[in-house]
Amino acid sequence: MQTTPAHPAKPPAAPTASKADDEKAVALRINGRPYSFDGDDTMPLLWYLRDVLRLTGTKFGCGIGACGACTVLVDGKAQRACLMPMKALAKREVTTIEGLANGELHPVQQAWIEIDVPQCGYCQAGQIIAAADLLKRTPNPNDDDIGRISNLCRCGTYPRIRKAIKRAAEITKERAAHEGGKS
Amino acid sequence: MSKDKTIANPSRRRFLVVGAAASGALIVGWRAASAQATLPYLGARIEPASLGAFVRIEKTGEAIIGARGCEIGQGVKTSLPMLIAEELDVDWNRVRVEQLPYGYIDTEKGPGLKYGDQGAGGSTSIPTAWKDLRQAGAVARWLLLVAASAKLNLPAGQLHTESGNVIAPDGTKLSYGELVDAASKLDPPTEPRALKKPEEFKVVGKPTPTVDAREIVTGQTQYGIDAYLAEALVAVVARSPWIDGEIASLDDAEARKVSGVKDVVRIAGPKPGDVFDGVLVNGVAVLATSTWAALKGREKLKIEWKPGPFADESTEALRKQADELLRPANADKSIVVRRDGDVDKARKTARKTIEARYSVPFLAHATMEPPAALIHVEKDKVLLVASLQDPDGASEVINAVTGVPRAKIEIRMTRAGGGFGRRLKNDYIAEAALIAKQTDKPVKLLWTRDDDLRHDFYRPFCVFQMAASLDRKNEISAWSARCAATPRNHRDKGMKDRPLWNGTLAPDDFPAGLVPNFDLSLLPLTSGQPRGWWRAPVSNATAFAVQSFIDEVAVALKQDPLALRLKLLGEPRELPYKGHGGPVFDTGRMAAVLNAAAERISWKRKLDKDRGLGIAGHFTFGGYAAHALEVSAIDGNVVVHRSVCAIDVGHVVNPLGLEAQVIGGTIDGLSTALNLGITLKDGKVQQSNFGDYPLLRMGQAPVDVEVVIVDSGKEPSGAGEMALPSALPALTNAIYAAAQVRIRELPIGDQLRKIL
Numbered sequence: 001m002q003t004t005p006a007h008p009a010k011p012p013a014a015p016t017a018s019k020a021d022d023e024k025a026v027a028l029r030i031n032g033r034p035y036s037f038d039g040d041d042t043m044p045l046l047w048y049l050r051d052v053l054r055l056t057g058t059k060f061g062c063g064i065g066a067c068g069a070c071t072v073l074v075d076g077k078a079q080r081a082c083l084m085p086m087k088a089l090a091k092r093e094v095t096t097i098e099g100l101a102n103g104e105l106h107p108v109q110q111a112w113i114e115i116d117v118p119q120c121g122y123c124q125a126g127q128i129i130a131a132a133d134l135l136k137r138t139p140n141p142n143d144d145d146i147g148r149i150s151n152l153c154r155c156g157t158y159p160r161i162r163k164a165i166k167r168a169a170e171i172t173k174e175r176a177a178h179e180g181g182k183s
Numbered sequence: 184m185s186k187d188k189t190i191a192n193p194s195r196r197r198f199l200v201v202g203a204a205a206s207g208a209l210i211v212g213w214r215a216a217s218a219q220a221t222l223p224y225l226g227a228r229i230e231p232a233s234l235g236a237f238v239r240i241e242k243t244g245e246a247i248i249g250a251r252g253c254e255i256g257q258g259v260k261t262s263l264p265m266l267i268a269e270e271l272d273v274d275w276n277r278v279r280v281e282q283l284p285y286g287y288i289d290t291e292k293g294p295g296l297k298y299g300d301q302g303a304g305g306s307t308s309i310p311t312a313w314k315d316l317r318q319a320g321a322v323a324r325w326l327l328l329v330a331a332s333a334k335l336n337l338p339a340g341q342l343h344t345e346s347g348n349v350i351a352p353d354g355t356k357l358s359y360g361e362l363v364d365a366a367s368k369l370d371p372p373t374e375p376r377a378l379k380k381p382e383e384f385k386v387v388g389k390p391t392p393t394v395d396a397r398e399i400v401t402g403q404t405q406y407g408i409d410a411y412l413a414e415a416l417v418a419v420v421a422r423s424p425w426i427d428g429e430i431a432s433l434d435d436a437e438a439r440k441v442s443g444v445k446d447v448v449r450i451a452g453p454k455p456g457d458v459f460d461g462v463l464v465n466g467v468a469v470l471a472t473s474t475w476a477a478l479k480g481r482e483k484l485k486i487e488w489k490p491g492p493f494a495d496e497s498t499e500a501l502r503k504q505a506d507e508l509l510r511p512a513n514a515d516k517s518i519v520v521r522r523d524g525d526v527d528k529a530r531k532t533a534r535k536t537i538e539a540r541y542s543v544p545f546l547a548h549a550t551m552e553p554p555a556a557l558i559h560v561e562k563d564k565v566l567l568v569a570s571l572q573d574p575d576g577a578s579e580v581i582n583a584v585t586g587v588p589r590a591k592i593e594i595r596m597t598r599a600g601g602g603f604g605r606r607l608k609n610d611y612i613a614e615a616a617l618i619a620k621q622t623d624k625p626v627k628l629l630w631t632r633d634d635d636l637r638h639d640f641y642r643p644f645c646v647f648q649m650a651a652s653l654d655r656k657n658e659i660s661a662w663s664a665r666c667a668a669t670p671r672n673h674r675d676k677g678m679k680d681r682p683l684w685n686g687t688l689a690p691d692d693f694p695a696g697l698v699p700n701f702d703l704s705l706l707p708l709t710s711g712q713p714r715g716w717w718r719a720p721v722s723n724a725t726a727f728a729v730q731s732f733i734d735e736v737a738v739a740l741k742q743d744p745l746a747l748r749l750k751l752l753g754e755p756r757e758l759p760y761k762g763h764g765g766p767v768f769d770t771g772r773m774a775a776v777l778n779a780a781a782e783r784i785s786w787k788r789k790l791d792k793d794r795g796l797g798i799a800g801h802f803t804f805g806g807y808a809a810h811a812l813e814v815s816a817i818d819g820n821v822v823v824h825r826s827v828c829a830i831d832v833g834h835v836v837n838p839l840g841l842e843a844q845v846i847g848g849t850i851d852g853l854s855t856a857l858n859l860g861i862t863l864k865d866g867k868v869q870q871s872n873f874g875d876y877p878l879l880r881m882g883q884a885p886v887d888v889e890v891v892i893v894d895s896g897k898e899p900s901g902a903g904e905m906a907l908p909s910a911l912p913a914l915t916n917a918i919y920a921a922a923q924v925r926i927r928e929l930p931i932g933d934q935l936r937k938i939l
Contacts, residue, residue, distance in 0.1 A: 040442065043475040051417070051473045056409035057402020059600070061551055062632045066873040069551060097402030109400040116392040116839055119847055120256025121399035122551040122600030128400060147882030152873060154551045154601045155256045156850030158881040159888055160843070 031099025270320030443476025493711030552600020640715025797917025852910025
C-alpha cells in the first residue's frame, strides 16, 4: 500500500517575530507562539491562518460570518475568523483548533470522540471552538444554552453535538475532581 | 519479493493478487481481470505500489486496511474496512485504516479500476462492498491459515483464527505477524473463500466510531480545500450568471494591479445547448499568490456579459409553465412513466375523486466545503488532490481537458466536507484543469459560497398534480400523478440514452402495483438550469407529493393515516421494482418500519392541545424508512417536539454510523422542508449565501432524533440517503394534524406565519 500524504509540499516555515519592531506589522500570538504580519492588513485572519500558516483546521464556509466553520478563539472568545481583518488582531491571542488541546485533548474534543459527533467533519472545528467557548461561560449548559450556538452543520450532527457538550461538561468536572484529588 | 499469484473472482471480473511488500508484509489486493493478458503474472516480480492492496499485514502483526471509497461523511472510510477486518478476523482496535487513492489502470480492454468502484452515489458503497470487499479479507485469512498449517504440520481444517492469531487444537497460537513471510509465498486459493455467517460476526454489527475522529477534532484532517502545493496559484472565477451566457467584453486592468494577482485567464463553458460534461459556464479566472488577492482581483474585474437564451427565466414563469402544462387540455403532452388499467374510466365510475397539487423547488447542495481542487498539470502527467464523489469522472474530465493519458493522472481523494450528490459532477475539476493548462504553476481553485449556490446542478423543480378516485366501498380505485418538472435528464451525456423521466420519477414507487388503475407521467418544463443528483434523488421530491397526498386521502376518508397506508400495502409480499434499489419492493418491510415508527412515538395516544403527529414512509434505493413526528405550529412557528425514524437497510454494518446517517438525513429533510429553495429571476439564481439559503441551525433542529433500527437481516442497501425523503411529508402531515393547515408547496418558509 502506498502511503503518500495529501499534502505534497511542506508548509512554509512560520514567519518569525523578527519584524515585530516594524510599526506597520501586526504582532499577535497564535496557539501560544508569536507571529508578525506585515501584509495587507485588511485580509481576514482566516486566510492568514490557512494560506500563510497552513493551519487548515480552521475552515472556509461562507465568508460572511454566517456558518461558523472558521470559528477561532480570540482572547478566549469565539470569533469568526473570516470577518476579522488582520489589523484588528494586534497584540491579541488567537487559539485555533490545532492549539486547543493542552497536552491532553480539550474536554470538548474528548467528548466529540466519545459521542462520535463528526460525519463529514468539516464544520466540527468551528463547532468545537464554539462549544469550548460556551462551556467556559456556562459550565452546565441546558438545551437552550446549547441551542444558541449558531454554527451550521450540513450533515445534521446537532443532536450528537448536544450530547457531546453535556458530556464535555462532565469530563471537565471529572478532570477537576481528579486534579483536586491529587493536590 | 514473491511470486504474483491470482485467483479469479468470477462475479467481478477481477483477480485477487497476493504479494509481499519490501517490508516483508503480506499484501492481498485486486487486479482487473482484463489486465491479465498485458501484465506479468505468475512468476513475475511485482511492485507493491502497483497492487490494489486492501490488506497489508506487517510482521509486527499490525493490519493496515485500505479504504477505497470517497468519504463524504457517510462513513465508508470506517464501514468498508470493517467488512474486510471481519473476514480477516483481526481485532478492530489493531487495525489502521488508510485512504486509498483512485486506482485507475490501463488494460487491454480499456480503463480498469484496481480497487473496484470508488465512487459515492446511490448509497451503493456498502451493497457493492458486501459482495466484493469481504473476499479480500477472507483470502488473506485463508493464506495465513495455510501458512500455519504447514508450520504446525496440521491440516488447515483443524485450525481456526481469532483476533489476529491462528490457533491449533492444543492451544498453540501463531500470530498473523509470524505467518506473514510464509503466507506471502503461497499460491492464492483457486476459488473464492466461503464468507462468515452473520452469527459469527465480531466486527460487523458493532457500533464503531469514525476512524478519523481524533484527526478531525484536532484539526489535522486534510480535506481537498486544505491541500497546498509550493508555488501553487490560487484561482477564483467570475462566472456567467446565465447559463450559456457569454463574455461581451472584459477589462482586467484593475484586477491585474492588485498586489499578488499574477494572471487573468478565460475559461470556456460548453457550446450553447451542449452537454454539461466539463466546465458549467463561461468565466474569467483570476490567479494570485493568495486567496485574498485572488478574491480582491475578482472584484476588480469589469465584465460585460451577453446573457444568452435563458435571461428571462424565472421561478414565477416556471410556475406558469407548469400550470399551463397541467391543464387537462395538455394531457397529450404527457410522457407516460407507468400506466396500469384505465384511470379515466375508473374516475368516471368513482364515488369521489380527490385532487391536490404539490410543488418542490430547485435545491442546491451547499456542501459545507465548497467545490475546490488542487491540480498540477504538467506535459505528461497530472496530480489532483480534491474532495470527490466520482474520481472516475474526475479522471475522465482531466483527460478530456489536458489530453494527458488517464494512467498518468494521479488522483488523491481526501475526506470531503459533504457531498450530497454535488461532487458527482466534476465541473469544478474541469475548471481547475482548464485554468492549470494556461499556467505552468499548480492551481488551487476555490469556489466561494455564492459561486456554489449560483452555479450548482440543482434538484429538479417539480409540480405534482395528484388525483385519487374512491369507489363505492371507499377503496382507492385509481391513482394518478402528473408531474410537471424540469427533467433531471438534461444536457447530460451519461443520460442521453435514457428516457426523459429518468432521474425525475420512478415508475414502481408506492402506490404502484397496489391500486388497480395507476398513472404516472411527466410533463417536461423548459429551463436552462443545470440539474443534478441531490441526496435521495427522485425520492426527495416524490415522497413529499405521494406521502402528503395519501394523508389527504385518509382525511377525506376519515381514516387513520397509518391504517390507510398499512391497508394499501396489504399482505407482506415482494412487488417488482425496476429502478435503482430493486429488483423488488417488499410491502412487509415497508409496513414494518411504519409500525415501528408509530409504536415508538405512541401513535394512538392523546396529544396535548396544539400538538399533532404526522407519519410517512418511503422506499429509497433498497432501504425502507418511516418518520413519525410530533410538532406544534403555534402562531406559525413550527417546533418539532419529537422525531422518530425507523429504518430497515438490511444487515447493519455499523449501527453507530447508521444512526448518524438517520439523524443527519432527518435533519437535512426538515431543514429542506422548512426553509430551502433556489429561485430564479431574470435568468439568475437569487440566493447567494446562508442568509438566503438558511440551513437549519441547532436551535431550530429537534433536540434529538430517535432512531429505531429494524434489522431485517436482508442484503445491506447502504444508508446515506434513505432517511431523508419521508422526513419532509412526515413534517407537513404533522403540521396538518397540529394546525389543520395543509402545506402543498415547499419550502414552508413563512406560509404558516401568514395563516396562523
